[in-house]
Amino acid sequence: MQHNLAKPAIHAAALAFGLALAPASLPAQGFAGLGTDAEGFAIPQRGTALQFPADHGPHPEYRIEWWYLTATLSDADGQDYGVQWTLFRSALAPQEDEGWDSPQVWMGHAGLTTAEQHFSAERFARGGIGQAGVTADPFVAHIDDWHMTSHAEEGADALDHLQVHARGGDFSYDLEFIAEGPLVPQGDAGYSVKSPQGQASYYYSQPFYTVSGTLDLPDGPVKVTGQGWLDREWSSQPLAEDQAGWDWVSLSFDDGHRMMGFQLRGTEVFTAGTWITPDGTPTPLPDGAVQFTPLHHTRIDGRDVPTHWRIEWAEQDLSIETEPLNPNAWMDLSISYWEGPLRFDGSHSGRGYLEMTGY
Amino acid sequence: MTALILDTITKSFPSAEGPVRVLDGLSLQIAPGSAHALTGDSGSGKSTLLHIAAGLEPAQSGRVLVAGTDLSAQDDAGRAALRRGSLGLIFQQFNLIPSLSVAANLAFQARLAGRHDAAFTDHLADRLGLADLRARYPEQLSGGQQQRVAIGRCLAARPALVLADEPTGNLDEGTGDTVLDLMLELTAEAGAALLLVTHSPRLAARCDHRHHLRAGRLEGGA
Amino acid sequence: MTRIALTALMSHWVRNWLQLAMLLAGLALATALWSGVQALNSEARSAYATAESLLAEGTAERLDHPSGQIAQDRYITLRRAGWQVSPVVEGRHTLGSARVTLVGIEPLTAPQGAGPALAAQDLNAFFAGRAFAHPQTITEIGAHDLDLHPSDAVPVGTVLLDIGRAQEMLDTEALSYLHLLQTQPAGMRPLDTLAPDLRRVPAGEGAELGGLTDSFHLNLTAFGLLAFAVGLFIVHSSVGLAFEQRRAMFRTLRALGLPLRTLTACLAAEMLVFALIAGVVGLVLGHLLASFLMPDVALTLRGLYGAPVPGVLQFNPIWAASGLAMTLGGAALAGAQALWRLWHLPILAPAQPRAWARASARGMRLQGGVALALAVLAIALTLGGDGLLTGFGLLAAALLAAALAVPLVLAALLRLAQRGARGPVAEWFWADSRQNMPRLSLALMALMLALAANIGVGTMVASFRATFIDWLDLRLAAELNVMPASAQEAAALHPYLSDRADAVLPMMRVDATLKGQPGQIYAMKDHASFRDNWPLIDPVPDAWDRLAAGEGVLVNEQLYRRAGLQSGADTLDLPGVGALPVLGAYADYGNPLAQAVLTLPQFQAAYPDAPVRQFAIRTSDAAGLTASLQEEFGLSSAQITDQAHARDLSMSIFERTFVITRALNVLTLSVAALALFAALVTLAGMRLAQLAPLWALGLTARRLAGLELARALVLGALTMVLALPVGLMLAQVLLSVINVQAFGWRLPLQVFPADWARLALWAMLAVLAAASLPALQLARQGPADLLRVFSRDR
Known part of the structure; x- marks a missing residue:
C-alpha cells in the first residue's frame, strides 16, 4: 500500500482534530471521538430548512463537518478506479477567530484506488490563516494545494460543477464533476438521525455527478470517466457513546437510481438509508429497513475488515452482494478507515463506494 | 689521652617481664693504639655497648668519654661531630654510601672531618687492594671489597678510636681473615685504638685485649 | 594455596598502608578527573541533541x-x-x-x-x-x-x-x-x-552547535586525558615500588612452591580489586566534580556559543561504565610492567637493588630516543599540519617529548652540579639525587606536565585577556546602546535620537552563508567611532574610505583566517550584492560566526527589509538620554545598555569562559603534587638504608631530613625551570594554532613573569608539602630505627 509522504507530526495533528486515534480501544468514545458531548456547540434541530448557498459553507458553531467526494471511474481500457477527496473541519471551540486564534482545525484526506494499489494522503491546517477553509460563495474548499472549486454558471447551484484536485507523494488527480440531478436531502429533509437516542446531523448529498479527468499514477497519467457523489454533513455529536463505528455505502444503480445506506454498530445496530429515484426524489429508510450482512473479511494490518457485504431491503425485494475493486483500500492515515469503490450484483447491479470505520 | 672510657654504664630494655638490664655498671678503658676484642653470646649486649660508645644510643647512667670528650655532656649535634671527627665505625653491612664511588666513599669521612689527605687515602687504598676499584660503585663490589672500602674510609679520617661490629660477619672465613688482618694492621699503623665486637673467640684471639660480656658485666681481659 | 599467597601479598599493603592509599588515591583521582570531564562533555552534548531535536528529529x-x-x-x-x-x-x-x-x-x-x-x-x-x-x-x-x-x-x-x-x-x-x-x-x-x-x-547547518563547540570539548577532553595520565604516573610508581619491595617475597613464595602462574594471577587479581575500588570512588568524585563545575561550563558554553546547556548534571550509566573501563584499562597499563617483570623474574635472582637502577639507565637511553622521535614528530606537525586535531596532536607530541626528556635533562643538570660541588656532603647530595632520579622521574615528569600546562594555559588566558580588554575598550566606544523592540519603535527612535545624540549608528544585520560558513552581514555607518577604534588586520590602503565608497567589505578575523582570505586579492560573495573585494579584517573575539561588514547605504539597498536591531549612540549625556528615552518611549532598562554595563557584561562572560580551564589547571597541579608525594612516601622506606651510613658517619637525622627536603625543592625548582620553556611553547601553540583553528583568531603571545613567580611559589609549596611528611618522619626517626638498618637483612 502506498500512501502519504511528507508526514507531519501525525499524532499532534490527529489529536488536534479532536478525534481519538484508536476507536476500537475506546469503544465508549465511539469512532473518532464523535460521541463526545456537545457542550457549547450547536445541536442539529429537526425541521430546520437547509439554506443554499450558505449551507455549502462551513458551520463553525458545530463541532465537526465534512465535504466528502467519492467517484467510481473507468479508463478507456475498462480498468476501474476509485477516488476520494475529503475536507474535514473540527472545531476546538464553537466559533471562528482571526489568525492563529482560530479554534478551527482542518484535515484533508485524498484516496485513489486501483485494482492493485491504494494511495492515500492527508493534510492538516489551522484555520484563520488562509491555509485551509471553505467559502460558500463563490464556492471553494481547499487545504494547501488541494481544492474543490465551483465552476457553476450564474444561477445554478454552486456544487453543480466542480474542479477537484489533490496530490499525494506518488499520485495526484484533476477531475471535473458535473451534476446531472438535484441536491438530495438525507433523512428528514436533511436531518439525519444516527442513533435510537436521537443523535443526529445535518446531511445532504449530490449523488448525480458525471466525472471526467486525469489520474496521475506512478506509471503515468490516465484519462478517466465515471460517476461521483458528494456528501455534506455537519454536527456536534453525531454518534451515541456506545457506537464504535459504521459501515456506509453509496450505490449507483445501472437503472439510474441511487441509494445511501449505513449501519451504526453499537450495543444495538442502528441502520438508516435513502432511496433516491433518478429524478432525485428521496425516500428515507427507517431504522431496521436495510440489513447489512458481512460475507467475507479481509485481514489488513491485524484487523479483520468485512470487505464483502450482502445488503438487503426486504420491502423492495432488494438483495445485492458487493465486491470491492481492491479489498485493501485502507486509508492508513492519522485517522484510519476503509474507503474504496465496489461493484454489486444480485437483484440489482451497479457501482458504488463503501466506507467502514471503527475496525 | 685515653681513647675510650666507659664508666659504670647501665642500660636496660623493656620486655614483657619488665626491664631487662643488658649492661649493669660496666666499665672499660681503651688506651690509644690498643686493640680490644669484645665477645659474648647473642643478645648479651655487645652491640649495645658499641652503640653507646659511638654515641649512637644513650646509656641510662654512667659516663662515656671518647678521646677525652664526655658524650653525655653533648647534644645530638655534638655527638654527631664526635662521630665525624674522632670515631670510625665499621658495621657488618651497609657501611657504604651507595650513590658514591669507591674513591668518594674512601675520602668521605676524612673530608667530613676536615682532614682529608689524598696521599694517605691513596696509600690506604693501595694497602687495601682497592687501587683498581676506585671508579666503581659499592654494588659492583664483593662483600670483602666493600668491607675494605669501609675500613679505608674509616682510617682515612685518622680516628682516635675505631668501633667495629662484626665487620667480617658477612664474609666467608678466608676473606674475613684477610680483611681482619688488614684492619688490625692498618689500625695499628695509624695509631688508632680498636674495639672489635665479635662472637668468634678465634678472631678475638688476634687482639691484645679480650673481654667477654656476660650478665651485663665484663669478664677477663684488661 | 592461592589464599595463602594472597594473604602474604596483602600483608605488604597492611604494613605499607600509606603506599596503598597513594595507589588508590592516584587511581581514584585519575578516574575522577577523566570521568568528571567526560560527564561534562556528555551532558553538554546531550543538551545540544535536545536543542536539535526540539523542532525536528533527523534532518x-x-x-x-x-x-x-x-x-x-x-x-x-x-x-x-x-x-x-x-x-x-x-x-x-x-x-x-x-x-x-x-x-x-x-x-x-x-x-x-x-x-x-x-x-x-x-x-x-x-x-x-x-x-x-x-x-x-x-x-x-x-x-x-x-x-x-x-x-x-x-x-x-x-x-x-x-x-x-x-x-x-x-x-x-x-x-x-x-x-x-x-x-x-x-x-x-x-x-x-x-x-x-x-x-x-x-x-545540519543552523544546528551547528556540535561543530562550534567541538573545540571546547576537545579542550576539556585533552585536560581530562592529561589529568588521567598524571594519575597513572602515581599508580605506576606505586605499583613499581611495591614490586621492588616484594621482590624477595616473590622469590620466597616461588621457592616455597607457588607456581608462577598462580602468583601472577594473584597480583593481577590484587590490581583488579584495587582498580575496582578506586574506580568506584573515582566515579563518585568525578560526578561530584562535574556537578560542581557544570554551572560554569554551562555559562561558558552559553556565553561563548549561545549553546543551551543546563547547569545541572544528570547521572548517566553509560558514562559510569566507560569511566570504570578507563580505570581498569589504566590500572592494567600501570601494572603491566610489574607483571611482565614478575613473569621474567628468575626464581633465584639475587637481591640487586642497583640492578633496577642500571636497567633504568638502559631505559633512560630508550626514553631519550622516544623523546627525540616525538620532538621530530611535533616539528613535522608544526611544519606540515593543519586543523584542530593536528594542533592537538602537535601539542601531545611536544608535551610528551618534553616530559620524557625531563629525567634526562635533570640527570645531566645534577651531574653538572655534582661536578661543581665542593665538600663531601654536597657531593653526596647531588650524587644521591642522581641515583634516585629513576624512582622520582615519573612523578617529576607529571609535575613538569602539570606546570607546563599551567604556564601554557595561564599565558594563553592572560594574553587573551590583555588583548581582549584592549579590544573591548575600543569596541565599546558608544556610550549607549538602545535595542528597539520592533521595527516601528526603531523608526520612531531614529529621528528622536538623531536630534539629541552626537551620532546614531544603527546596527542592522542579515544572516548569510559566507564562504560556505554560517555567518552574518552587518551594516556600518561611516563614522569616526569605527575608523578610530577598529584596528584592521592586513588592510588595503585607504580601507575605510573604500568601504565608505561601497568598494568592498571588511570581514572578521574568523572568516579571514578560516577561509584563507587575502586583503586586496580576494573577493567575498554576498547574497544580493555580489562579489566584493575584501578590504581587511577586524578582530571579533567571542563570536563563533563568520561576519562581513558593508557600508550602511549599500546594505540598505541590498536588504531593505532588515530591521534595526540596535542603535549605538555617541553622546556626552548618557544618563540624561537614558532618562528621556525611558520617559518618552517607555523603554525598559533591559533595552538600554550603557558602556560600563556592556563592558562588565563582556568581561564577566570572558572570565566565566576560563573558569573551567583554571579549575582543571589547579586540579592537575594538585594531582601532580600528589604524584610527587606518593613517590617520596614510597621511596622513604627504601631511603633509610641509604641514609643510615651517613648518620653513623656523623650527620644528624635532622640534617639528613633537611637535605631530603632540599633535594625535593631543588628537583621541583629545576622541573619548574624546565617547565617554563615547555609552557611557553604550549601557549604559543594554543595561541597561534589551536585558537586559530578552534575560534578563528590569532593572538599575540604576552609573557607574565609575575604569574610564573606565583606559580613557582605554589609549585614549591606543593613540593614542600609533598616532601615534608617523609622528611619529618626521617627527622623524628629514633636511633633504634636507624641502627636496625645495620642489623636487618634485606
Missing part, C-alpha cells in the same frame, strides 16, 4: 530569508503551491527575571520532534497558550503569568509555545523561518521560481 531542511524574517503570507503561498513547510517564530524575550528565546511552532504541520510531541499532549491547551521550558529555565524566570510546564526536552533558555502566542509576545506578524519537511510530493513549482529570495539551508 529537516530550513527555508530562511537573509533578513531573518519571512512574511506569514509567504508560508500560505508555499503551502498552497503544495510545498510541505511548517512555520517557526523565534525571538528573544524577557520573561519574569530571565531573558529567554521564545520558539513558536505550528504543531499540525511541524515535522516530528520533541516540541510537537509536547504540544500534542493537549493541543487545545497549547493553542490557548500553554508553554514548555526546561525546569532550570522556569526557575530562572521566576514569577510569570504563563501556563508554563516543565520539560527536559526543551533546551535551557528556551520557551516553547504556539506560534500564535509567540508572535503576540514578540510583537511580530512575521515568521522566523520555515521547516522544509524531508519528503515532499512531486510536481510542484520549484522553490527557485516560487521563492527565489528564500535560502534553503542544508540539514
Whole structure:
C-alpha cells in the first residue's frame, strides 16, 4: 500500500482534530471521538430548512463537518478506479477567530484506488490563516494545494460543477464533476438521525455527478470517466457513546437510481438509508429497513475488515452482494478507515463506494 | 689521652617481664693504639655497648668519654661531630654510601672531618687492594671489597678510636681473615685504638685485649 | 594455596598502608578527573541533541530569508503551491527575571520532534497558550503569568509555545523561518521560481552547535586525558615500588612452591580489586566534580556559543561504565610492567637493588630516543599540519617529548652540579639525587606536565585577556546602546535620537552563508567611532574610505583566517550584492560566526527589509538620554545598555569562559603534587638504608631530613625551570594554532613573569608539602630505627 509522504507530526495533528486515534480501544468514545458531548456547540434541530448557498459553507458553531467526494471511474481500457477527496473541519471551540486564534482545525484526506494499489494522503491546517477553509460563495474548499472549486454558471447551484484536485507523494488527480440531478436531502429533509437516542446531523448529498479527468499514477497519467457523489454533513455529536463505528455505502444503480445506506454498530445496530429515484426524489429508510450482512473479511494490518457485504431491503425485494475493486483500500492515515469503490450484483447491479470505520 | 672510657654504664630494655638490664655498671678503658676484642653470646649486649660508645644510643647512667670528650655532656649535634671527627665505625653491612664511588666513599669521612689527605687515602687504598676499584660503585663490589672500602674510609679520617661490629660477619672465613688482618694492621699503623665486637673467640684471639660480656658485666681481659 | 599467597601479598599493603592509599588515591583521582570531564562533555552534548531535536528529529531542511524574517503570507503561498513547510517564530524575550528565546511552532504541520510531541499532549491547551521550558529555565524566570510546564526536552533558555502566542509576545506578524519537511510530493513549482529570495539551508547547518563547540570539548577532553595520565604516573610508581619491595617475597613464595602462574594471577587479581575500588570512588568524585563545575561550563558554553546547556548534571550509566573501563584499562597499563617483570623474574635472582637502577639507565637511553622521535614528530606537525586535531596532536607530541626528556635533562643538570660541588656532603647530595632520579622521574615528569600546562594555559588566558580588554575598550566606544523592540519603535527612535545624540549608528544585520560558513552581514555607518577604534588586520590602503565608497567589505578575523582570505586579492560573495573585494579584517573575539561588514547605504539597498536591531549612540549625556528615552518611549532598562554595563557584561562572560580551564589547571597541579608525594612516601622506606651510613658517619637525622627536603625543592625548582620553556611553547601553540583553528583568531603571545613567580611559589609549596611528611618522619626517626638498618637483612 502506498500512501502519504511528507508526514507531519501525525499524532499532534490527529489529536488536534479532536478525534481519538484508536476507536476500537475506546469503544465508549465511539469512532473518532464523535460521541463526545456537545457542550457549547450547536445541536442539529429537526425541521430546520437547509439554506443554499450558505449551507455549502462551513458551520463553525458545530463541532465537526465534512465535504466528502467519492467517484467510481473507468479508463478507456475498462480498468476501474476509485477516488476520494475529503475536507474535514473540527472545531476546538464553537466559533471562528482571526489568525492563529482560530479554534478551527482542518484535515484533508485524498484516496485513489486501483485494482492493485491504494494511495492515500492527508493534510492538516489551522484555520484563520488562509491555509485551509471553505467559502460558500463563490464556492471553494481547499487545504494547501488541494481544492474543490465551483465552476457553476450564474444561477445554478454552486456544487453543480466542480474542479477537484489533490496530490499525494506518488499520485495526484484533476477531475471535473458535473451534476446531472438535484441536491438530495438525507433523512428528514436533511436531518439525519444516527442513533435510537436521537443523535443526529445535518446531511445532504449530490449523488448525480458525471466525472471526467486525469489520474496521475506512478506509471503515468490516465484519462478517466465515471460517476461521483458528494456528501455534506455537519454536527456536534453525531454518534451515541456506545457506537464504535459504521459501515456506509453509496450505490449507483445501472437503472439510474441511487441509494445511501449505513449501519451504526453499537450495543444495538442502528441502520438508516435513502432511496433516491433518478429524478432525485428521496425516500428515507427507517431504522431496521436495510440489513447489512458481512460475507467475507479481509485481514489488513491485524484487523479483520468485512470487505464483502450482502445488503438487503426486504420491502423492495432488494438483495445485492458487493465486491470491492481492491479489498485493501485502507486509508492508513492519522485517522484510519476503509474507503474504496465496489461493484454489486444480485437483484440489482451497479457501482458504488463503501466506507467502514471503527475496525 | 685515653681513647675510650666507659664508666659504670647501665642500660636496660623493656620486655614483657619488665626491664631487662643488658649492661649493669660496666666499665672499660681503651688506651690509644690498643686493640680490644669484645665477645659474648647473642643478645648479651655487645652491640649495645658499641652503640653507646659511638654515641649512637644513650646509656641510662654512667659516663662515656671518647678521646677525652664526655658524650653525655653533648647534644645530638655534638655527638654527631664526635662521630665525624674522632670515631670510625665499621658495621657488618651497609657501611657504604651507595650513590658514591669507591674513591668518594674512601675520602668521605676524612673530608667530613676536615682532614682529608689524598696521599694517605691513596696509600690506604693501595694497602687495601682497592687501587683498581676506585671508579666503581659499592654494588659492583664483593662483600670483602666493600668491607675494605669501609675500613679505608674509616682510617682515612685518622680516628682516635675505631668501633667495629662484626665487620667480617658477612664474609666467608678466608676473606674475613684477610680483611681482619688488614684492619688490625692498618689500625695499628695509624695509631688508632680498636674495639672489635665479635662472637668468634678465634678472631678475638688476634687482639691484645679480650673481654667477654656476660650478665651485663665484663669478664677477663684488661 | 592461592589464599595463602594472597594473604602474604596483602600483608605488604597492611604494613605499607600509606603506599596503598597513594595507589588508590592516584587511581581514584585519575578516574575522577577523566570521568568528571567526560560527564561534562556528555551532558553538554546531550543538551545540544535536545536543542536539535526540539523542532525536528533527523534532518529537516530550513527555508530562511537573509533578513531573518519571512512574511506569514509567504508560508500560505508555499503551502498552497503544495510545498510541505511548517512555520517557526523565534525571538528573544524577557520573561519574569530571565531573558529567554521564545520558539513558536505550528504543531499540525511541524515535522516530528520533541516540541510537537509536547504540544500534542493537549493541543487545545497549547493553542490557548500553554508553554514548555526546561525546569532550570522556569526557575530562572521566576514569577510569570504563563501556563508554563516543565520539560527536559526543551533546551535551557528556551520557551516553547504556539506560534500564535509567540508572535503576540514578540510583537511580530512575521515568521522566523520555515521547516522544509524531508519528503515532499512531486510536481510542484520549484522553490527557485516560487521563492527565489528564500535560502534553503542544508540539514545540519543552523544546528551547528556540535561543530562550534567541538573545540571546547576537545579542550576539556585533552585536560581530562592529561589529568588521567598524571594519575597513572602515581599508580605506576606505586605499583613499581611495591614490586621492588616484594621482590624477595616473590622469590620466597616461588621457592616455597607457588607456581608462577598462580602468583601472577594473584597480583593481577590484587590490581583488579584495587582498580575496582578506586574506580568506584573515582566515579563518585568525578560526578561530584562535574556537578560542581557544570554551572560554569554551562555559562561558558552559553556565553561563548549561545549553546543551551543546563547547569545541572544528570547521572548517566553509560558514562559510569566507560569511566570504570578507563580505570581498569589504566590500572592494567600501570601494572603491566610489574607483571611482565614478575613473569621474567628468575626464581633465584639475587637481591640487586642497583640492578633496577642500571636497567633504568638502559631505559633512560630508550626514553631519550622516544623523546627525540616525538620532538621530530611535533616539528613535522608544526611544519606540515593543519586543523584542530593536528594542533592537538602537535601539542601531545611536544608535551610528551618534553616530559620524557625531563629525567634526562635533570640527570645531566645534577651531574653538572655534582661536578661543581665542593665538600663531601654536597657531593653526596647531588650524587644521591642522581641515583634516585629513576624512582622520582615519573612523578617529576607529571609535575613538569602539570606546570607546563599551567604556564601554557595561564599565558594563553592572560594574553587573551590583555588583548581582549584592549579590544573591548575600543569596541565599546558608544556610550549607549538602545535595542528597539520592533521595527516601528526603531523608526520612531531614529529621528528622536538623531536630534539629541552626537551620532546614531544603527546596527542592522542579515544572516548569510559566507564562504560556505554560517555567518552574518552587518551594516556600518561611516563614522569616526569605527575608523578610530577598529584596528584592521592586513588592510588595503585607504580601507575605510573604500568601504565608505561601497568598494568592498571588511570581514572578521574568523572568516579571514578560516577561509584563507587575502586583503586586496580576494573577493567575498554576498547574497544580493555580489562579489566584493575584501578590504581587511577586524578582530571579533567571542563570536563563533563568520561576519562581513558593508557600508550602511549599500546594505540598505541590498536588504531593505532588515530591521534595526540596535542603535549605538555617541553622546556626552548618557544618563540624561537614558532618562528621556525611558520617559518618552517607555523603554525598559533591559533595552538600554550603557558602556560600563556592556563592558562588565563582556568581561564577566570572558572570565566565566576560563573558569573551567583554571579549575582543571589547579586540579592537575594538585594531582601532580600528589604524584610527587606518593613517590617520596614510597621511596622513604627504601631511603633509610641509604641514609643510615651517613648518620653513623656523623650527620644528624635532622640534617639528613633537611637535605631530603632540599633535594625535593631543588628537583621541583629545576622541573619548574624546565617547565617554563615547555609552557611557553604550549601557549604559543594554543595561541597561534589551536585558537586559530578552534575560534578563528590569532593572538599575540604576552609573557607574565609575575604569574610564573606565583606559580613557582605554589609549585614549591606543593613540593614542600609533598616532601615534608617523609622528611619529618626521617627527622623524628629514633636511633633504634636507624641502627636496625645495620642489623636487618634485606
